[in-house]
Amino acid sequence: MPVRLGLDLRGGTQIVLETKSTATTKADREATDRTVEVLRGRIDALGVAEPTIVRSGENRVVVELPGVQDPEKAADVLGRTAQLTVHSVLGAAEEPGVKGDKTDGERVLPDESGQSLRLQAPTLTGQDVKGADARFDQQGGAGWHVTVDFKDAGSDRWAKVTGEAACHPAGDPKRRVAIVLDDKIISSPQVDPSVACGAGITGGSTQITGSFDDAEARELALLVKGGALPVPVETIEQRTIGATLGDEAISAGARAAVIGTALTALFIIVVYRLMGALATVALLCYGLISYAALAAVGATLTLPGLAGFVLAIGMAVDANVLVFERAREEQAARSRPSTRSALTAGFRSAFSAIADSNITTLIAAALLFFLASGPVKGFGVTLGIGVLASMVSALVITRVLAEFAASRPSVFRRPHITGISTTGPVRDALLRRDPFLMRRPRRWLAASAVVLVAAGSGIVARGLDFGIEFTGGRLIEYSTATEVDPDRARDALAEAGFPRAVVQSSGDGDLTVRTEELTDAEAATVTRTVGELGGDTEKVRDELIGPSLGAELRRDALIALGLALGAQLLYLAARFRWLFGTAAVSALAHDVIILVGVFAWLGKPIDGVFLAALLTVIGYSVNDSVVLFDRIRELVGRDRKKPFDRLTNQAILQTLPRTVNTGMGAVLILASLAVLADDSLTDFALALLIGVGVGTYSSVFTASPLAIELHGRGPESGAGRRKGRATGKKVPASRPERQEVS
Numbered sequence: 141m142p143v144r145l146g147l148d149l150r151g152g153t154q155i156v157l158e159t160k161s162t163a164t165t166k167a168d169r170e171a172t173d174r175t176v177e178v179l180r181g182r183i184d185a186l187g188v189a190e191p192t193i194v195r196s197g198e199n200r201v202v203v204e205l206p207g208v209q210d211p212e213k214a215a216d217v218l219g220r221t222a223q224l225t226v227h228s229v230l231g232a233a234e235e236p237g238v239k240g241d242k243t244d245g246e247r248v249l250p251d252e253s254g255q256s257l258r259l260q261a262p263t264l265t266g267q268d269v270k271g272a273d274a275r276f277d278q279q280g281g282a283g284w285h286v287t288v289d290f291k292d293a294g295s296d297r298w299a300k301v302t303g304e305a306a307c308h309p310a311g312d313p314k315r316r317v318a319i320v321l322d323d324k325i326i327s328s329p330q331v332d333p334s335v336a337c338g339a340g341i342t343g344g345s346t347q348i349t350g351s352f353d354d355a356e357a358r359e360l361a362l363l364v365k366g367g368a369l370p371v372p373v374e375t376i377e378q379r380t381i382g383a384t385l386g387d388e389a390i391s392a393g394a395r396a397a398v399i400g401t402a403l404t405a406l407f408i409i410v411v412y413r414l415m416g417a418l419a420t421v422a423l424l425c426y427g428l429i430s431y432a433a434l435a436a437v438g439a440t441l442t443l444p445g446l447a448g449f450v451l452a453i454g455m456a457v458d459a460n461v462l463v464f465e466r467a468r469e470e471q472a473a474r475s476r477p478s479t480r481s482a483l484t485a486g487f488r489s490a491f492s493a494i495a496d497s498n499i500t501t502l503i504a505a506a507l508l509f510f511l512a513s514g515p516v517k518g519f520g521v522t523l524g525i526g527v528l529a530s531m532v533s534a535l536v537i538t539r540v541l542a543e544f545a546a547s548r549p550s551v552f553r554r555p556h557i558t559g560i561s562t563t564g565p566v567r568d569a570l571l572r573r574d575p576f577l578m579r580r581p582r583r584w585l586a587a588s589a590v591v592l593v594a595a596g597s598g599i600v601a602r603g604l605d606f607g608i609e610f611t612g613g614r615l616i617e618y619s620t621a622t623e624v625d626p627d628r629a630r631d632a633l634a635e636a637g638f639p640r641a642v643v644q645s646s647g648d649g650d651l652t653v654r655t656e657e658l659t660d661a662e663a664a665t666v667t668r669t670v671g672e673l674g675g676d677t678e679k680v681r682d683e684l685i686g687p688s689l690g691a692e693l694r695r696d697a698l699i700a701l702g703l704a705l706g707a708q709l710l711y712l713a714a715r716f717r718w719l720f721g722t723a724a725v726s727a728l729a730h731d732v733i734i735l736v737g738v739f740a741w742l743g744k745p746i747d748g749v750f751l752a753a754l755l756t757v758i759g760y761s762v763n764d765s766v767v768l769f770d771r772i773r774e775l776v777g778r779d780r781k782k783p784f785d786r787l788t789n790q791a792i793l794q795t796l797p798r799t800v801n802t803g804m805g806a807v808l809i810l811a812s813l814a815v816l817a818d819d820s821l822t823d824f825a826l827a828l829l830i831g832v833g834v835g836t837y838s839s840v841f842t843a844s845p846l847a848i849e850l851h852g853r854g855p856e857s858g859a860g861r862r863k864g865r866a867t868g869k870k871v872p873a874s875r876p877e878r879q880e881v882s
Contacts, residue, residue: 141435144207146442146518147192148384152206154646155215156377159199171370172199176686178369179203179218182362195686196615201373202685204381206440215375217359224266224364227259227318228301229328249320251328259318263301268294270344272364274357284357286348288364295344303340305331319348326360381652382645385443388627393817400812404457404805411801412464413559414551415483418541419460426456426533433525443749443824445522452526453809455498455763458802459534462490462767465798467560468567479558480546486560487539493770494534496715497763501527503711504704504759511700519755566797578789581845588842592730595737602740607640607747610687610694613656616666617681620674624651628673636669638662640745650680657684697751701758708762716769719850724765727843731761731834738830749824757831760806764799764839769847771795784851788844796840803836 146152157179159172172195179201183191192204208214233248233256247259270289277285290298301317308314310333318328327348335341348360383390405423408416430449434441467486471479505527508520545551546558555561563571578584626643629651633641642654651674653666663682671677705725712721735757739746771791779787810832813825 143431143434144438144440146206146440146445147204147381148443149390149441150206151380151382151644152204153208153211153214154377154379154381155203155205155211155218155375156196157201157203157219157373158376159201160372160374169195169198172201173686174370175373176201182218194612194615197683197685200376200683202615206442211378215378217362219373219375224269225262225320226264226298226301227262227320228304229313229316229318230258230260232256232313233258249318249323249325251318251325257313257316257318257325257328259320264290264294264297266364268297269364270294272361274352274354274361276354283349284352284354286352286357286361286364288346288348290344290346292344295342298344298346299340299342301340302331302335303338306335306340307337321360321364379646382626384642384644393813393821396812396816396821397809399816400809401453403808403812407804407808408457408460408801411559411564414545414557415464415542415559418545419457419464419538421541422460422533422538423453423456425537426453426529429529429532430526433529434522437521437525439521439525440518441522442518443752443821445518446752449522449526452523452530454760454802454806455501455527456530456533457805458497458763458767458798459490459494459530460538461798461801461805462493463487463534463538464560465564465567465795465801466490468563468797469794471561472563478546478552479555479561480543482560483539483542483546487535489774491535492774493767494531496712496770497766498527498531500708500711500762500766501759503707504762507704507707508697508700508755511703512697519752523755523759564797566800570793570796574793576786576789577792577840578785578844578848581785581848584841584845585849588730588838588845592733595734595741598737598740599733602743604736604740604746605743607745607750608642608654608656608685608687609748610746611656612684612686613654614658614663615681615683615685616653616655616663616679618651618653618667618670618674619678619680620651620670621676622674624670624674626651629653629670632669632673633666636665638666640747641666654685701755712766712769716773719847720769720772722850723843723847724762724769726846727765727838728758728761730838730842731757731831734834735827735831739827744823744826749821750827753824753827753831756828757835760832761835761838764835765843767798768792768795768839768844772847785848788848792840792844799836799840803832806832 157175159175176193176195180191180193183193183203183205191206192202194202196202203218205211205214227247230246246261248256249259250256268290270291272286272288275285275287277283305315305317310330315330316328317331318325320326329349331341352360385393401423405416405420408419410416412419430452439445463483463486465486466489467479467482470485470489471482502524505520505524509517509524512520551558624645626645629643630641633639633643633653638655640656644652644654646652651670653670655666658666667677667679705728709721709725712724732754735754736746739750744750768791771794772788775782775787775791776784807829810825810829813821814829817825
């Protein structure tokens, strides 16, 4: 099965909707903005991932749907106004010809059987609906139906209207309640005989029953739950469009990814020899598992989704490195009789670090999926799939292959070929020097603060250059005499001074250019550039467009991200201690500010691609800190009387080989993207390279010193300092008494 590719990788269907309103220009614009948010909810419910929805001009909405199989049905669902109303039935209408008449607060509509009913003015509207779901009742015989849940006020109104209907005898049309969708009665059920007069149906929930099949029930639930469009809309255009990333960019990115992955595999094989080769096989299996899972759930793969897989690949590599480094320690420190026993001990010792780092990432992925939308939600989907696949790869496939190979007689006689029989050059150098890096933790914090201020000041001094996804811009559509290759148009516009122009082609030969806001002179330059490529060129459309990452989407993303960080903090506090969770989240904030600040100083755009990179950096930073804190926790359990700064320093030295080897694996992939990929992916790779470097530094020299300082301010440490002052004894700043750690 092929995986569905997003608009940026493959293209899709473009539907242009126009709102029909007679209101003022300002009110018309507000209605169009509200229409955009309603449409976004409907598209999410349709199962179309990673759509692009922008307001174009005053009363148009451009919807781009990747991988849509039935665009006509999608256009029909999007264009329906879905005005849901509930009415009391006043009786049967004697004259069917007055259908829809609204005189004297009444209206006449035919029910499901064609009988005309006189209806009272609306008692409830779609604004009173909390949600709706399609369900199948096999035991009760209701078959497919739609369950509608009302809000608090809607619940009371529903109880009132059903209570009034229950006062009439069974079979009387007045005992019915009409549920109307888009001026059509979709259900007019009798109130159940068990409902008492005046009491009504309470509980805030009801069912819409009828001769629904599964598709009709789901579509109805989608329309009811998606909300009503504030104004009617009309589909004025529907066509196929090309990818926002050109074929050359995609091909260059694919080549860079293959080369980077090959270099990473080669690095692991050089460092860990046979075990590294087996880990590479497990990584290939990870790729297959991830691809199969993506295809099975019908996820849409876009550039932000690929960013999630970059992070998951790093975590898969990291898990293998953790195991092999622990196996090296076990064989060197405890003189394990065989490589297989060292591997078993390595998997056992590394399991908690692997589990904690992956669980914190899964928590974030789940919250991003359930609470966010658009590209942030897509990132959460692919990240979650990638993390689960990486755990299977590292903890199952690598273990089976490694222990099988280690038990072979030929390997037993030649343990050096396994790559874990020696401690490795990094660990050897650390053992010879045994540096006390955490002697003065405040100096490291001061250095981090200097870097933080230097980078963060770029946000104030230069400001952030938000891309058109956040700010909106201008959309110009051209009809050319000869078909223009989008890649050539992108290159020509970049040379003309518009490197961030989004160029798409359509099936009928038209070319669309989407840029930031342009002056008339700049727009003329764009037109002239396109004309030089396409000959006789006509401007078909020229409109201002709104942001595709609208205010509601941005708000949802920030809420999801904030809750994800809070959930990670709670998990780390439960698994470790509050000081570790606080230190990890503080280091994460340090990394985010530095990355954003560096991009501000460089004048790089803050766009959807940067957002994907930023989310990846957040995951990498937390993962790095968790591995280090897991080792600190282990050392504290072994020796509770050793000073905390010494234990932290020991943990840093023991995990440094893993940090170096994991970082090298990530850098090789990202450097390949930065050097070999197209310009459209360079900023993405650059952001990740900066993030990996800063994240590696902060886990060692920001999170660790901060944990030491927070620990030193604890109640036991404070008592120790007061005791030292009272007796006149000086307590060294780096070792505030031989405190106990709990």
